[in-house]
Amino acid sequence: MFRTPHPRALTPTRNRALARAAGAAVLSVALAACGSAASGGMSGMDHGASPAAGSAGTTAAGGGHQGHRMPGADAATADATTSTSAPGVPAGAATGAPGAERNGYRLSSEVTTLAAGAPAEYRFAITGPDGRPVTAFRTDQTKRMHFYAVRSDLTGFQHLHPEMAADGTWTAPLAAPTAGTWRVYASFVPDSGAGRGTGLVLSRTVDVPGEGASAAAELPAASGTATVDGYTVAVEGTPVAGRAGELKVTVSKDGRPVTDLQPYLETFAHLTAFHAGDQAFAHLHPEAAAEAGSTGGPTLAFHAELPASGDWRLFLQFLTGGQLHTVGLTLRAG
Template identity: 80%
Template sequence: MSLRTRTRRTPARALALTAGTAALSLALAACGSDAMSGMDHGASPAATSAAATAGGGHQGHQMPGADAASPATADAADAPGLAAERNGYRLTSTAGTLTAGAPAEYRFTVTGPDGRPVTAFRTDQTKRMHFYAVRSDLTGFQHLHPEMAGDGTWTAPLAALTAGTWRVYASFIPDSGAGRGTGLVLSRTVTVPGEGAAAAAELPAATGTATVDGYTVTVEGTPVAGKAGELKVTVSRDGKPVTDLQPYLETFAHLTAFHAGDQAFAHLHPETKAEAGGTGGPSLPFHAELPAAGDWRLFLQFQTGGQLHTAGLTLKVG
């Protein structure tokens, strides 16, 4: 599976579980990030946000463009990254639709327990905000680092989107309020009208390799739900090991995953941290517990020669 290369103009994080399962637990050895130990990707929403759904319904009012709560979607908020509100922090946006086939700007704010826009965020992997967009069939992955205005409004410059339903995720660590220092992943859905909106691409079969821009990425390991294990990623080119991986967001690779069916969010880091100016590869170990069985769509990002590459593959968890 090959994905189009993205430049480093806007170059980003937790393995998720399906609805109704227990909270995600990641074991990330030696990644050097204090923030990860405090990550809370959302097992059971707080009592004040029990009505939040995958798109998020807020008690007392409904934001323009927000997803309405329903019995079919209410439990989805229990899966990591699928709630718009968590622990009093809420992802809000008036953008319910975006235009297909052209670059678009998605504007949003994060409000705190006091209802005011949050403007203080801690830096995590060199960025204050990591923003992701993925279509409901797990195609069209985008990973951005938006800019924040003084009033707390973030603007994410999305590349052209295909018609369909997309989910956008905001990953951040507030540096104020009751949740100060605890990382969160919140999300909403957005509709992109147009021809082919209802057509879903078939999820590629699980495989241990993917190619992108002439590079071959190999993932080794047989993760079992609920048990700790290791995934080893190896990068090669023309059959030769690649050893000139450049630091990207403080590591030599960035791995994001989405669970097939519910789009629950997941993020892993290599066990080794990249030193500024150094190079790495060809092997990158990832240590994690995967509590849910099923197919996961993995997106591995790595950098060589100043160019960012994104490879996608499907991983089956038993």
């Protein structure tokens, strides 16, 4: 069994036409919202930079986190053994955070705790059905691995693109996490073995001991607008659980439409969603790609199909002037 090296001192840190039938499966959203980071190409699932834990804001572009589609699967179904149902979710709905294992693939790590308030390296590996570390991954939205970390109360969102060593060990540089329980998500497409070409999302939890670890921040009320770094993001559309729909996102600044959005992970924005209560994971796919050197905005359309009703915390990331901005808002699905 693969054993990952013990971390140093852990600290936080598309096929364009994806199947639109997510049915009762937890959808993988193509645009992920991550904290500010450097921009990056879009092939593998590239999401991220290392935004500060507990905040959404800007950072210099460089290893950014953009939305991405995973070939062969738009949904990440939760493992029954690790999922939990959320209040108000219809019986039988495929909800809950993805498990650490699916279809023989497993997210393996020796990291069980992280130190609060200090940067850290989260080391892990993806083992295949044969029990050995997987080293062949397809590039999706410019990245071979999209890695997310979010606190159980859906604060402290981080979207990263870790590096892999020759032995299959990945290292994700986490920004300093706050005390509490965090869940990490690995989104990837293996390029070998029985699961070749199928997008997967696996996750597991990690504890960050310290003062306030048991305290949970109240989820912000559902709202169609949010601001970050002087930009205002407005979201139009009311998704209905289990039904395909569309969300329109408009970006403005000082009351004027923003038309200089830069490509980020092959799109002009990356949107990721997490279900309140059970931390189910979803990707909202943009309906248009972004060509290198082009600019976009102010309005972006996303294909949305959320598997469960209730509150979802959305994290939208977009790039302007080489700076990655991350904004979070709460959306309610009927």
